[in-house]
Amino acid sequence: MTIPGIGRRTGEVVLAEIGSAMGPFATEHKLAAWAGLCPGNNENAGKRRGGRPRPGDRWLRAALVQAG
Helix, strand or coil, X not given: CCCCCCCHHHHHHHHHXXXXXXXXXXXXXXHHHXXXXXXXXXXXXXXXXXXXXXXXXXXXXXXXXXXX
């Protein structure tokens, strides 16, 4: 089983951080949000304000950033 762009070490980190059960994450978007990779969407009256990503799993986030 392989994932394109993900090496052995990164795969080990991902597996260690999220486990083998993907039940809590219905989609890849929910996993990315849990890892803290999704920026916020702060818009009011047509003005977009910068959204900061929420704090997430720092080890998973670092592994996925390096892989991408």
